[in-house]
Every structure is written in structure tokens, then in C-alpha cells.
Amino acid sequence: MTYLRPNFRHPDLPTNDLGYTKKNYEGSLSTLCAGCGHDSISAAIVQACFELSVEPHKVAKMSGIGCSSKTPTYFLGNSHGFNSVHGRMPSVVTGANMANRDMIYIGVSGDGDTASIGMGQFVHAVRRSLNMTYIVENNGCYGLTKGQDSATADVGSKSKKGDANPFEAIDLVAMALQLGASFVARSFSGDKEQLVPLLKAAISHPGFAFIDVISPCVTFNNNPGSTKSYEFVRDHLEATGTVDFVPMRKEITTSYSAGTSQEVTLHDGSVIHLHKIDEKLDIHNRRSALDLIQEYKEGGKILTGLLYMDKEPTDLHETVGTVHKPLRSLHEKELCPGNNVLQNINASFR
Amino acid sequence: MTYLRPNFRHPDLPTNDLGYTKKNYEGSLSTLCAGCGHDSISAAIVQACFELSVEPHKVAKMSGIGCSSKTPTYFLGNSHGFNSVHGRMPSVVTGANMANRDMIYIGVSGDGDTASIGMGQFVHAVRRSLNMTYIVENNGCYGLTKGQDSATADVGSKSKKGDANPFEAIDLVAMALQLGASFVARSFSGDKEQLVPLLKAAISHPGFAFIDVISPCVTFNNNPGSTKSYEFVRDHLEATGTVDFVPMRKEITTSYSAGTSQEVTLHDGSVIHLHKIDEKLDIHNRRSALDLIQEYKEGGKILTGLLYMDKEPTDLHETVGTVHKPLRSLHEKELCPGNNVLQNINASFR
Amino acid sequence: MSKEAALMNRIESLNDFVIRFANVNGTGSASANNLFAKAIFRMGIPVSPKNIFPSNIQGLPTWYEVRVNEKGYIGRRGGIDIVVCVNPQSMAKDIEDVEPGGYFLYDNTKALDLRMMRRDIHFIGIPLTEICRQEYTDPRQRQLFKNVIYVGALAALLNIEFEVLTNLIADQFEGKEKLIAPNVHALELGFNYARENFQCPIGIRIERRNNVGDAILIDGNTACGLGAIYGGATVAAWYPITPSTSVVDAFETYAKRLRVCPASGKQKFAIVQAEDELAAIGMVIGANWNGARSFTATSGPGISLMNEFLGLAYFAEIPAVLIDVQRTGPSTGMPTRTQQSDVFECAYASHGDTKHVLLFPSTPKECFDMTASAFDLTERLQTPIILLTDLDLGMNDTMSEPLQWDDARAYDRGKVFTAEQLEAMSERFGRYLDIDDDGICYRTYPGTHPTKGSFFTRGTSRDEYAVYTEDGAAYARNMDRLLKKWETAKSYVPAPEIINAEHGSNIGMIYFGTTRAAALEAIDHLHEDAIAIDTLRLKAFPFNREVEEFIAQHDTIFVVEQNRDGQMRSILINECEINPTKLVAVLNYDGMPITARYIHGKVADYLQSANVTPLRRQAGQKAERKS
Amino acid sequence: MSKEAALMNRIESLNDFVIRFANVNGTGSASANNLFAKAIFRMGIPVSPKNIFPSNIQGLPTWYEVRVNEKGYIGRRGGIDIVVCVNPQSMAKDIEDVEPGGYFLYDNTKALDLRMMRRDIHFIGIPLTEICRQEYTDPRQRQLFKNVIYVGALAALLNIEFEVLTNLIADQFEGKEKLIAPNVHALELGFNYARENFQCPIGIRIERRNNVGDAILIDGNTACGLGAIYGGATVAAWYPITPSTSVVDAFETYAKRLRVCPASGKQKFAIVQAEDELAAIGMVIGANWNGARSFTATSGPGISLMNEFLGLAYFAEIPAVLIDVQRTGPSTGMPTRTQQSDVFECAYASHGDTKHVLLFPSTPKECFDMTASAFDLTERLQTPIILLTDLDLGMNDTMSEPLQWDDARAYDRGKVFTAEQLEAMSERFGRYLDIDDDGICYRTYPGTHPTKGSFFTRGTSRDEYAVYTEDGAAYARNMDRLLKKWETAKSYVPAPEIINAEHGSNIGMIYFGTTRAAALEAIDHLHEDAIAIDTLRLKAFPFNREVEEFIAQHDTIFVVEQNRDGQMRSILINECEINPTKLVAVLNYDGMPITARYIHGKVADYLQSANVTPLRRQAGQKAERKS
Ligand SMILES: Cc1ncc(C[n+]2csc(CCOP(=O)(O)OP(=O)(O)O)c2C)c(N)n1
Ligand SMILES: Cc1ncc(C[n+]2csc(CCOP(=O)(O)OP(=O)(O)O)c2C)c(N)n1
Ligand code: SF4
Ligand code: SF4
Numbered sequence A, B: 001m002t003y004l005r006p007n008f009r010h011p012d013l014p015t016n017d018l019g020y021t022k023k024n025y026e027g028s029l030s031t032l033c034a035g036c037g038h039d040s041i042s043a044a045i046v047q048a049c050f051e052l053s054v055e056p057h058k059v060a061k062m063s064g065i066g067c068s069s070k071t072p073t074y075f076l077g078n079s080h081g082f083n084s085v086h087g088r089m090p091s092v093v094t095g096a097n098m099a100n101r102d103m104i105y106i107g108v109s110g111d112g113d114t115a116s117i118g119m120g121q122f123v124h125a126v127r128r129s130l131n132m133t134y135i136v137e138n139n140g141c142y143g144l145t146k147g148q149d150s151a152t153a154d155v156g157s158k159s160k161k162g163d164a165n166p167f168e169a170i171d172l173v174a175m176a177l178q179l180g181a182s183f184v185a186r187s188f189s190g191d192k193e194q195l196v197p198l199l200k201a202a203i204s205h206p207g208f209a210f211i212d213v214i215s216p217c218v219t220f221n222n223n224p225g226s227t228k229s230y231e232f233v234r235d236h237l238e239a240t241g242t243v244d245f246v247p248m249r250k251e252i253t254t255s256y257s258a259g260t261s262q263e264v265t266l267h268d269g270s271v272i273h274l275h276k277i278d279e280k281l282d283i284h285n286r287r288s289a290l291d292l293i294q295e296y297k298e299g300g301k302i303l304t305g306l307l308y309m310d311k312e313p314t315d316l317h318e319t320v321g322t323v324h325k326p327l328r329s330l331h332e333k334e335l336c337p338g339n340n341v342l343q344n345i346n347a348s349f350r
Numbered sequence C, D: 001m002s003k004e005a006a007l008m009n010r011i012e013s014l015n016d017f018v019i020r021f022a023n024v025n026g027t028g029s030a031s032a033n034n035l036f037a038k039a040i041f042r043m044g045i046p047v048s049p050k051n052i053f054p055s056n057i058q059g060l061p062t063w064y065e066v067r068v069n070e071k072g073y074i075g076r077r078g079g080i081d082i083v084v085c086v087n088p089q090s091m092a093k094d095i096e097d098v099e100p101g102g103y104f105l106y107d108n109t110k111a112l113d114l115r116m117m118r119r120d121i122h123f124i125g126i127p128l129t130e131i132c133r134q135e136y137t138d139p140r141q142r143q144l145f146k147n148v149i150y151v152g153a154l155a156a157l158l159n160i161e162f163e164v165l166t167n168l169i170a171d172q173f174e175g176k177e178k179l180i181a182p183n184v185h186a187l188e189l190g191f192n193y194a195r196e197n198f199q200c201p202i203g204i205r206i207e208r209r210n211n212v213g214d215a216i217l218i219d220g221n222t223a224c225g226l227g228a229i230y231g232g233a234t235v236a237a238w239y240p241i242t243p244s245t246s247v248v249d250a251f252e253t254y255a256k257r258l259r260v261c262p263a264s265g266k267q268k269f270a271i272v273q274a275e276d277e278l279a280a281i282g283m284v285i286g287a288n289w290n291g292a293r294s295f296t297a298t299s300g301p302g303i304s305l306m307n308e309f310l311g312l313a314y315f316a317e318i319p320a321v322l323i324d325v326q327r328t329g330p331s332t333g334m335p336t337r338t339q340q341s342d343v344f345e346c347a348y349a350s351h352g353d354t355k356h357v358l359l360f361p362s363t364p365k366e367c368f369d370m371t372a373s374a375f376d377l378t379e380r381l382q383t384p385i386i387l388l389t390d391l392d393l394g395m396n397d398t399m400s401e402p403l404q405w406d407d408a409r410a411y412d413r414g415k416v417f418t419a420e421q422l423e424a425m426s427e428r429f430g431r432y433l434d435i436d437d438d439g440i441c442y443r444t445y446p447g448t449h450p451t452k453g454s455f456f457t458r459g460t461s462r463d464e465y466a467v468y469t470e471d472g473a474a475y476a477r478n479m480d481r482l483l484k485k486w487e488t489a490k491s492y493v494p495a496p497e498i499i500n501a502e503h504g505s506n507i508g509m510i511y512f513g514t515t516r517a518a519a520l521e522a523i524d525h526l527h528e529d530a531i532a533i534d535t536l537r538l539k540a541f542p543f544n545r546e547v548e549e550f551i552a553q554h555d556t557i558f559v560v561e562q563n564r565d566g567q568m569r570s571i572l573i574n575e576c577e578i579n580p581t582k583l584v585a586v587l588n589y590d591g592m593p594i595t596a597r598y599i600h601g602k603v604a605d606y607l608q609s610a611n612v613t614p615l616r617r618q619a620g621q622k623a624e625r626k627s
């Protein structure tokens, strides 16, 4: 059946091929900190889905637990969402996807949610080549529990780069590449120009698409080298032993063109060096991608952009060999063999 | 204090520097299937510890659950052992190691125990660069639960090599390398000449040493192309729907020299191609190791030997900065600040 | 048989005995032993074979105990009349275990160690190894046929109709005919040797009866797998663990047979072997959330790992079917032994205030029925349903009524708003609005309608419109509604099976699951001792009114279960607010299925010591036989 | 204050009121609010501040409720006399919440929306934003000092000694002196504005008392962290989760101060931030197995994930200390609200027959004492000890007796054979031999002796010599011994706190943990209504004899707890075999700490409706005040 287009639509707002306005892709008000990178990513998702003209209700928004995992509430208000438990989003998406292959699955996770408690499920979701878009909103810390280090590199903290990182940081992009993900990209929350197209490509990709998005936590960038004006406040908080003061911040945005590098200054004054991938990289060769990111890393730079794509990935449904009709739509008649068959089965047990 | 050497020692048996005979390193009778690769590994561990002259009781044998994880009972009878729960050996070793840095920790796991349920803990044990030897007895299946496929490549099943493996197989060696393990090797259960020295090197390595040992499961090599004599039995079992027949097998042994390749025929007649690493490889370069194993893999060969070693790894105790005396040996006086201090603390809360 | 043996008394019995086969696992004995049991079954005599196997793959002792009982008692009796021992390792103990006057059949290729000799049982030596050495060259065949040979011998010794055996072989190897002759030959080898060397039959004999009717011999796990097929399960996610593995194996076997689209060859089901149990239950929750019927099967350790997700499903109200084939806990415990000790863990799984709906099948038929209906139940109640079976029922071939399916029956998908309903709706959709005042709210499947009915599922507190809230009142309202739903569940779950003594009694017995057969047999024996007891078999948690009434109507109630802590008894006390003194625990927890003798003994002893003499109710005083 | 307001009645009270600060989280209000509470505390008046914060980091409403009560009632009272509102979002509701005759202090830089006006409360407008705009340029300072300014104003309005405040500032910024002046200045801004614009003090006043003695104001998590330091913990493994995170934070803070080797600068402790809770408890088990004292802290979801490992530790008998700072469940529930709802999950965690030892601290001092002694207890009993505290106690500054440590006290490491003992031993070492017949066996640390005392730890069944076995009898023996150990535990755990009414009563009340303060206050109020009630505060599970006696001695017993299902009541019934009718549940589960008013109301109503009139016991009839 078809439905009337949402009638609260404003005639003047631009609409996409389906006649939806961007409003139809927005969610409820964010409760994240002002200037949190995660909100920029939500906005990029809204933009990407609008431009792709996906039917909002054909998307399922899945997440674990964390500030990042809260964001599905803040985009695609007409989609069903599932904020599951910490680190287990991949398994829930796997089940949901098996139930209905005709929907778009966008999984949002954090670096804690994925690289720590969720590592096992992440690895196996990649291995199964589940048809989904897996976004890690990577801030190198546990935002929601007030800023403990996470297992990913201390993204965006220059000062940290000097002193030996106590633990080998986990590079989820490298892992995804090595584990055979069919679409692997990295971006920066504030770089709409790069992020939106990447999201569109990922959502359109008929296999497992992984995007690691560097997304600064404006609140818990616990590093010393910091701007004067902030010092006063930090001293104050240290003295009072309370960490409940979060200065209002603006989101950090950047824009630079392919093949070039870009310095991005974060809220605490520290700097990260992004390098936007140029066309030179053969995005159909895993090993060269792995080598290149390693190479840039050694040069203190973070390579961003689409790093690898396999044009014909095998989706888990092909591997399993399920029918084209969504399993959840199969009717009783199609599923239940009936009593005659059962009587023959009985016979085989006599 | 010192103790008398075990008195049940046979005068004629060869002894090591500590005056122990090999018997002192043996365990109780194995209950694994005759010919199981795992038993060969146990024997190699006994040999390695004997040759290294480690004090048997200074070793802790840790494992998860599985046929492989049962093996610690079958070696080093004078060592404490801990057969924990499925997939969680790494965390138990981490705690044990933190408690007493002066012991040798040998963790034995299976491919199911590590690559499936244990993936998260494996990754993080590597990341922490825990001082332990981590052995995966890799048979590509779940032996103890009767042969389901595991997440690692279907080791040693040539027939499988042809048809597209339904899922990307996880190469634990590649993961360990990429995650920064300071010692990474691969070997074959039947190759004592290679395995024993590798074990000795791993046990002596003052950081995280990972060895992936290909260890054929004689019972559940569920692949079609198979020797005549076995077919009869298999048909029989298929017909009766029972899988309780396990023909007696001999362990598969092999021996070949560095730089050469070797074909090894498995119990079911299938063949694996091992290539023993030659001195050419720079074992101090992660990326070259990663590239090389990938290269051989593409050539249908499994590269064995010591693939990477970092001579000065940082042990978790250094990272954490613990005292040299084992934490478990600290006395009350060294741990308890006493009441005066406590009264000052009280004052700070008034 | 030796003269001397002939002189001493020997067990004489017709169609009523217990035989135990002592083998080494991995030697292919299972199929031969099955052959034996099935033959007797086909001769119309009830049997109950039980596998007692080690937690390894090859080389350790394994036993196969078959009770033959024409009266139809298929619970464990206790005691062994005949041992067939082809395992030197366990021989000493196996000899000890034989009842006085019983029989011990062994491989006498190697002479018996005289120290093991017993003068009060009958030794029957057959040179199995020797026979095989002469007959076969391939060592594998020597080992394999050794088993078939002793079955042949038993046919002679016990008077099993040889033709029944040969037919079984024929059926078994249908399509692999070349295997029939060698097997039949092996049977004959044993049969003839016994005939020639012993006076057949021995004191224990089989004689054809017509006491199995249309019953089938099937294991509970297979029945569960079939139940999932018929119940419309499309997504199975699991992680291997004994003794539950064969549930999904069976589901797969039959799904490949019955659920493949003939045209495309594509599957109308998906099975995912998860990386662990946390992932398995996560997948099941995701699939059910998205409108598919999905289940998993596991055992104790898996249940422990699923705790967090079970709490989510309870609180977020997502359907899920979970089959727990219980084994001996705690921890890894005895993975190949049975127990009913996950009851507590399952009833209250996860932190916070939670309660879960449980089903307790007793027979393979119930495994099938309850699994199938669990999918209706979970979608009607929008909460996980845990089917609690155990290793004994799950992995042993058990005599059962044949499986039935009512083709008129339609799946009940519960309260789900369709696109049409949403389209017609003027008011705002509220996922957690208790419209029908039964605590159960209307859900929508993802992707149903472009602008209506979408909501956010979460494990955090939310209001009636699924909006996140930290308002204490809203939270409490929701928790209270969940309790209301729990009350509603009482009328949805299967009622207990109540069997009252002829004129009723003031003494009752409550049991569930695999305790059934042994309990009913014990009740009969007690009846012979003039002790009348009414019984109630629990089929589900929460308990409905009948359970409370039964308890109210009796002064002393034995609660029989197979765990150490009397878990079900505690739950009865908690949920029905019963005075504990009324409920007497009868507990068996050594990992072996409970026996009729054990229950009989415990109950008789208690009644004697407490010198309670069971009163019969006056006729009329509701004593009708309920089922 | 406006004339009109002056006319209407207003709340008059001295040292007895409830004030609530309504802020936006992330605006730095916490330190200012602490300043307020601490000042009153330093004036010798008991206070109990409670943080009511959202599960996010910035921008949502957060409240800080302080009860001031010179009588020393520090539980929640219910009702609010003064609201200080600097959060427009919540203003409407905040105004509603004020008791009639109460006061509402707000930022009137922006005029009040007249629709919110109430004629029965007193509005006190202070142009906080405006003042800051004039005083400060840096927006951060404007926001930060706004909070300090209203504290200054309150000093004037309530008669708080200004010097007390300035001293606090001085202490707080010791070492950062440059911050003192600006803060004091901000206080003055508020103080002076209030003085100049309102008649001070208002009806509610503070006056110095000497009612706090040597008490300290500390949160339970810090006390637990200190308890771990003093208890000799060397290995802490954890995974962050609200509200338990600050336990390990505190342990780290003090360990870095008190546990660093001055010579080498090395740590006499190790803290590992695990990848999840499964790993955290695994590490704790590994460390304890290897002879170190190790602990973890978590909350509900973590407990669910630790289930499997807890079963292993119970069955393999490995010490472990686990601190569960409970929050509102099930699932993620309300992560920043309190509850006592993990009791059931913890008592019987994991599949199979398991029981776990629990401790229930009520005060920060008990958090300290019980954490420290938990390490002795776990090593003596060789089983996990779970300390059950909650968000209310764990994260709120709570008035408490000062912490004490007896320097003469020595750690009790339990039964561990030393190398010398092993060397001297002629017989074979049996890890699970019950030598002392108390169910507790002797263990050895790994690496103790070259040839004696090594054993294999496993979650599978084993015999007395730790050898793997599938023998049912050996398994059952072991399970029975574990029960014997459980009996032994009853005499090891802390006894309950019993407070009998003057002449005793036939009515009792049982409670535990953070319910204490509110319960004792309610008891006093009931006493004023001439209702005498004896009370028992549970300190541990298993329950010892005193608990059973208390229950036996009373006809009606109220069981007060902060969960929906009356979890503790169920456990009492199960473990003590109590007739449920005797135990009346009083349940609060909206996520807010239970109030004295609530308990008072519930009890009074019940007694009235059941028209039970509490009998006083005759003197002599054991009515002595136990504690
Ligand atoms: C089982 C469990 N453990 C711990 C927590 C507490 N917790 C909530 S969010 C979080 C980490 C979030 O970090 P990340 O995934 O990076 O998200 P971010 O907030 O940084 O965006 C943790 C540990 C939880 N909710 N559940
Ligand atoms: C939590 C849990 N899930 C499942 C099992 C059942 N189980 C026992 S061993 C095993 C897999 C063993 O495979 P692997 O680690 O490769 O060891 P192998 O037997 O092949 O040597 C499984 C799934 C278990 N013991 N615990
Ligand atoms: S804490 Fe960090 S991650 Fe969380 S919302 Fe604030 S800025 Fe974003
Ligand atoms: S099943 Fe396989 S892995 Fe297990 S013992 Fe037998 S051969 Fe070894």
C-alpha cells in the first residue's frame, strides 16, 4: 500500500526524490555536550540519508551504550531504533538483519563500546560480512563514564603523542581491513564534505561497511598542555575534586581537499594531523591500504577517506543461502510442514 | 629454603641443570584421542621446560575449556594448573601475573577458545603485553563439542581450500602481529624440531609470546575426499547417525629444514603445505612479517617458524610500575598505612 | 553356563529388567546398543535407554543402560540385572554393580582376573576379540563389529526375535545396502556362538507384547528442534555446548529437508553459529525485535552468560525463545551428567527486579509441543520464554506419544499494529500504553509505516511513549505494569498435570520435567504400601491458581527435584507465599537421573519417621482424577 | 520580601529543613553546593546532601538536595522547604515541589513567568546572571561564580556564619591560593545582595550546634576504596560503570599516596582497567588464586556479566571481593538512580546450585570496615564475598563515625599450607580434604614447593585430591561439603544490629543498607504514635541464628527494602524457612532513596487496617537494648 506524504511538510523546504524534507530525517533534541563531535556525525547521517532518499522507516538504527550510542535518538525520528547493551550492538544487528534483509542497518558505536567490551562481536560481525553500516564515533575515551582512556589511540591529543602511550592503541580500521571488511573508511566528525559522501557510500554498500570517525570529546580531553583561559577552571575543578564543569564549546569543523594534509586544533588546544587520501591509493587492495595507513601513522598523520572497498562483497544472507523474501514475512503456510509430514517423521522413530 | 631433590628420581635418567629428570615435568595420563596433535604439543612443552631447566613449580599452567584446554593436566604435574572457563584464560592469567611477577605463565587455548568466545580477551592480553606464553592448539574446529567449524582457517584441509570458505578465516598470527605482540610464531604439532626451540624461546621471552600451533584433530576432520578404508566406517556412522567411532590413529610427525617447504598428509588424506621460515626474514619488522605470511598464504602455503620478536618488550608490570617484589608476597606492614594516617584522612573529611 | 552357576539362584524375569553395556567411548558401540534397545521396542515392549558418557571424545568408559519394562515404567529403576562389559578399564566396578543372581557378559578372549570373580552372579564369557580377529582384517572393522556381535549374542540369550534385528539393520542402512550383509553376518556370529555355548534363554527373557502402541522412541532435543520447525522459527543463533548442541542440529537437519524453497533451492530459515552465548542471545533478541521467530539453545554456562541480555529482553519487552538443556552444575560441573539446577538462575535471571516465564517439558512430545507454543507465548507476552529440559530428556531416546500437529492451528503473533492500523490511527502511538489493561502493550515491527509507529527500544527507563525518562513515577508505573503482565501470564501458560489418588489424599507430591516417570512409578509402589498420594506436575512458571489450590488442599507435600538446594521448592514458597514447613524436599543431585526406588524410599522413610498416615479424602471431596 | 508574602504564613524552623538546588549539569554547581552543605556541617549541625543527577554529562537538570536536621536524622525526609533554582528548564516543576509556606530562590535577571506563580510560597529573586555579567568577562567564570554567589546569598538568608564559608574556601584552595580571593569575593556579592534586598534571616535559620561530634562527611565509595587499601588489596581490576567508578578511583588516589615505595617510586599495588566486567572478575579470580588480595567494583549490568565466573569461584573455591554499588535496574534501567535490587542476583549468581556470601553496609564507616574485613572473610571461606552498597550511599557525602583501624589487628589469610608445612607432610596433599570438618579445606599458593602441594584448579567436578571425576558420589560429597562451609560461614559473617523498643514489642522491622537512617527515624515517629517496634538490621547473608530468633520472637515483621519484588524478604523466607504471612513487605522502588515519611505511612496504615496493636513485652522478657 502507499501512504500520503507526511502532511506537516513545509512547502518551501527542499525535498528529495521521495518528496521528503530533511525534517523527515531528523530526530529528537540531543542531550550531548554542546560541541560534541557526535552531534556533527548525527547531522551528517541525516544529510546522507536525505540525499540518498532512503525511506526513513526502512532504516533500523542500532547502538550499544555510551554517549555515541545515545545518538540514534537524535537522528531519523521515523526509524525504529534499538539502544541495546554495552558492546553488543553487532549481535543484535545480526539477528535483526537475518530477520529482514530488506532494511538498511546503521549501527552506531563508540570506541569503548567496540574496542573494549565489544571487540569480540565487532570482529565476528566483520567476519560474517553482515550487510550493515558500522560507525565508530571515536573519541579515544569513555565519555559517558567521565573520560577514562579507551583502547583506541588517544585521538586528537598531540601532547600524548610524545610520551609513550602506556598500551598499544588498537586501530579499528587496520583490524577491519585485516579481518576482511568489504568497505573501510576513516573520517573526522567536523568534516562534513568528506563524511557525508562516505556515509552515503557506506549505506549504499551491499556488505559490511566500517567507518571510524574521529569525534573529539569536548569534555574529557584530560591533557595538560592547554589554553590559558581553561587552566583557571581546571585548577578550580581539580581543587574541588568535582568534574561537573563543562564549558560551552563550538563544534570543530574542518575542510580540506584530497591529497592534502590538514592541522585541526581541538578544544584543549592540542592538534591532530589529518591527511585526506588521494586518488593514488588503490582502494581495491587491502595490503596497500594497510601499508599506507601504517606509513602515515609513522609520520604522525592520520589517513582519512575511503581506504578499501570490495565492489562485490558477499552478504551473510548469500553465505547462509536464505530466500529473497524477508524471513520475518514468511507466512505460516510457508513455514509449517503440517501434520502429514509429522506423521511420517513419527514413523521414522519407531 | 631449599629442598631435597625429588627422591623417586631414577639415577640412570638424564637430568637437567637443576637435577630434574624429564619425569619431573610430565603430567597425568592424557584422555585425548589417540594421535591427537594436542598430545604432541604437551610432549613438546615437557621437553622445552626440561631443557630450559625451569623449576616445575614456578610455572603456572592456565587454560580455558576444550580438548586443548584440558592438556595442562597432561604436562608439568608439579605445577599448579587452572582450567578456568571457556574463552577467559587471558583474564585469569592477567590477574595471576599481577599477583606474582616471578612465575612463568603458560596459557594453553584452542582456536574456539581464543578466536570465538575468547577473542576480546585475547586481543586485550596482547595489547597489555602480558608476560606469558600464549599457545593456541589450532585444529580449526571445536573438538570437545564434536567438530563444529571454528573461526580459524580450516587448518590442514586441502579439499576445503578449493571451495570458498563460507567465512573469512581469522588468522590469529596476523592479529597478534598487528596488535603489537612482542613474540609471534607458528608451528606444527608434529614438528618437535621446530616446536621445542620455539617454546623455549617463547617461555624465555620477557613479554607476550604467542605461538599458533597447527594441531590436527584426528577425529573431526569432516571433509569428503578421504581414504578408502575410512569411507566404509564413515558411511556406517552416517547411516546410524552416531559419531562415536574414533579409529585409532598415530600422531603425525614431520621434520624439514629451514627455508624449505614440506607437504604433510593428514589422517583423512588431505595435505597441508608448510613452509619453514628462513633466516632471510627480518624477524624484527612487523610489517614485513605480515606481508610475508600473507604472501605465502596466497601461494597456498602456511609459513611456520618465529615470525616476529621484539627483544625488549615492555611487560605489563613495567607499564603499571609495580614493585619488584611479587605483590602477593607483600606483608601487612608494607600494605597497611595504619591508624594514624587514617585519622589524618578523617580530618580531611570534616 | 557353568554347573555351579546353574546351582545358585539366578534372576528370573520376563520383559522386566535392567541391562547395562560398558564400553569405551569412540569404539562405535552406540549404534549397536541402539540396535538392541530398538529391537525390544519393536517387539512391543517399553524400553528406556540411557547414555552415561564421559566428557571426552575417545578412550574413556561409557555406559548404556537400558531398562526393559512391559508395564511401561520408563524411569530409572536403580540396580542392574545384566552387564555387558567390553571395557577392561571399568570391569571391576561393572562386576560389583551386578545384582546378586544377575548376569555378567564379557569378552573372555583374555581370561578374567580371578580377583574380580563373584560367586553370586553368572558369568557369560564370549571371545569377542578372538572372533573378530578371525573374521576381519581391517582393525577398524574388528572394533566396530565387536559391538554388533554381542548384540547378536544377546538376541540368543534373551530370546530377541532375530528377524526384528535384521529388519532394523535393513532400515538403518537403507541406501547403503552393501553394509547390510556384513552387519547381519556379525549378528549371526554372536547369535550362533551364544546358542552353541550357553543354555538359551537365560533366566531373563523377552517375549513379544503389544505395550508400546503408536509410541515413538525419540530424544527430547530432536523433538525441540522439530517443535521450532513447526512453531515457525526462522532464525536460530547458537553456540555449541553439551548437552544442547543436538537441538540446533535437529532443527538444521529438518529445516534442510522441509524448509527449502524447491524453486530457488534457497532456505526459509537462517542458522548462525555465534561466537559465544552472549552473541547468540543478542541475535535472537535482534531477530525477534524485527518480527521473526527466533530461538537459541544452550546449557548452564550459556545461561550465566546470557544474564545481561535476558534482563534487557525482560525490561524492553522483546520476545525470545531459549531452550536450556540442563546439565550438572555449578560452573562446568559434570557436563555429561543431568540435573535440574538452573531453575533459580532462569526464573530470576539478571540484576534488578526480573522474573522470567519457564516451561518444563517431561516427554519428547512435550518438548515438541512446548517449543512450538513457546513462540506463540513469547510473542503474546513480549518477554523471553525459557524451556527447561535436561540432558536426560534431551539426549536419551525416550518413549513418547507420537507428535501431533493440528493443521487448523494458527500462529498467534501477539499484539502487533499493522500498517493499516497505524494509518487509521489518529492518536499518538504509545509503545508502552497498556491499552487492554492486561499489562501487555502493542508493538510495531520496524519498517511498517513511513511516519507512524516508529519507536525507540532501550534498556533504560522510558515512558508510555518509549521516550527516555528518569522520572521515578514513570519508572515505577512501568515496573508495576510488568507485574500486571506477569499476572496475565499465569493464565497463558500451560496448567499443571494433577493426578489424584483414587479417593484423594491429604498428602501430595509436586515434581516437574524428567522426574515424572520415576515419580509416577514411586507413587504406584507407595500405593502398594497402602500410601495414597496426590500428585501435581508443574508445567510452567509462573504458577497458576491450580498450583496454589493443590498446595492448599494438602497437609504435607513432597517436592521432588534433581538439584541440591530445592530450587523449585523455594520458588513455590516465594511465589505462592506458602508456609515452608508444608513442603518436604526430596532431592537427587548426583548427576544421574532420579530413580523410582530413591523417591519411594525417601517418601516412605519420611512418612514413617513423621508417622504421618495419609488420610483418604471422603468421596465427593473433589477426588476426581484430573488427567 | 514582598509585603504580601510577609502576610501569608511561612515555614519557620531552626536547624531543621530540606533545601534543594536545581542546576543544569556541567555548570560547576557541585562544588558550590558542597560548600553550602559542608558549612552547615562545620557549624555542628547534621546534614545529608544527596545528588540527583541525570545520566548524561552536560545540559540536563540536576538536583542537589540537602537535609539539615540538628536531631541527626540524615535519611531523606520527603518534601522541600527551600528551592534554589538556577535552571529555567526545571523551574515549573521546582516551583510546584516547594512545601506551602516554603521559599523559592531564583535568578530574576529574566522576569518570572507569571503562570508559574504560587501565592502560598515565598519567591526570592536574585539577578545572578546580571551580577555576573557586570563582574566577570570570561563566560566560564560568569557561569562558575554564579553558583558561589547564591551560596553567599544563602549565608545571609539562613544565617550561615560567613567565616565558616571563607575558611572552607581557604582549605579547598590550599596550594592554589590565587583562587581564594575571587571565590570569597563571589560569596560576598551574594551575601551583600541578600542583606540589602531581603529581611535576613528568613523563617528558616541556622544556628551553631555541637551535634556532629567527631563525625566525618564522606561518600561510601571513597570509604570502600580506603577499606581496600587497609584490607591489603594489591590487585584491583575493574571496568567503568556508574555508580561504582569512584570506588577504584578512590583506591587509586590513596594507593598513589600511601602505597608507593619511597625508594624506588614503584607501586605496591596494580590497577588494571579491564576490557569488560567478565575480564575484570577473571583477573580478580586469577590474582586471588595466586595469593594476592584482589577486588573489583561494579554495578548491576556488571554483576550479570560476572555470573559465569562467580559460579566458577564458588565451585572451585577461590577468594574474590566484589563491590556492587547498586543502581536502578533491570537492564540499564536508571543508571543514576538508587535501588537495592541486585540482592537476589548476587545471592544465587550463576547456574547450578550456588549461594554467595553478601555484606550490607549502611554507613561509610561500614563501607570501610566491611570492605577491609571482606578480604579476611573471602580468604577464610575461600568463596567470593559480594559487598552490596548502592548509589545513595556510594556517591553521596554521608555523615559517618570516623574511620578507625586497630593497628594490632592482623590479616587472616585463611587456611594455606606453607612450604614448611608441605615439606613436613608425609601424607598426600588433598586440596579438597575437609580436614577440620568445617567444610573449609587447605589450599596452597602456586609455586610454594617443588614437589608437594601442587594441584589443578577447575570448574569441573573433582575429588578430594582435585583429580577430575565424573563419579556421582564424589560430586555429591563435594556439594554437601560446600553446604557445610555455608553453615560455617554463618558464624564468620557480622551479626545483625538489633535495637529493641524500650520494653520490646511483638512487632519487628527488618531492613538493611541505606534504609537504615530513614527506618530509624520512622521508628521514632511511630513511637510518638505509641507504636513500639523492635528492629533488626541485616549486615550479611547467610543469616545467623540471631536473625532466626528475632523473626521467631515477633508476630508481625515489616521487611523494608528498596526494590519491587521484596527480594530480601524472599531470601529470608527461603533460608530461614519462615512462614511468609509473618513478613510484611514495605517496598520503595522509584529510584529515589526511601524516606522516613514513606516507611512511617506504610507501617501505620498496615497496623491500622490489620488493626494490630503492638503489645509491649513484659519487662524481663529479653527487652534489653542490644546495640
Ligand atoms: C555492562 C556495562 N558495563 C559498563 C557500563 C558503563 N558504561 C556506559 S557507557 C560506557 C563507555 C562508553 O564509551 P564509548 O563507547 O567510547 O562511548 P562514548 O561515551 O565515548 O561516546 C561504559 C563503560 C555499562 N553501561 N554496561
Ligand atoms: C560458556 C561455554 N560455552 C560453551 C561451552 C562448550 N564448549 C566446550 S569446549 C568448546 C569448544 C572447544 O574448541 P577449541 O577451543 O577449539 O578446543 P578443541 O576442543 O578444538 O581443542 C565449547 C564450545 C562451554 N564449555 N562453555
Ligand atoms: S562527554 Fe564527551 S562524548 Fe559525551 S557528550 Fe560530552 S563531549 Fe560528547
Ligand atoms: S576430538 Fe580432536 S581435538 Fe579432541 S582429543 Fe580428539 S583428536 Fe584431539
Ligand SMILES: [Mg+2]
Pocket: A110, A111, A112, A137, A138, A139, A140, A141, A142, A143, A150
Ligand atoms: Mg568513546
Ligand SMILES: [Mg+2]
Pocket: B110, B111, B112, B137, B138, B139, B140, B141, B142, B143, B150
Ligand atoms: Mg579447536
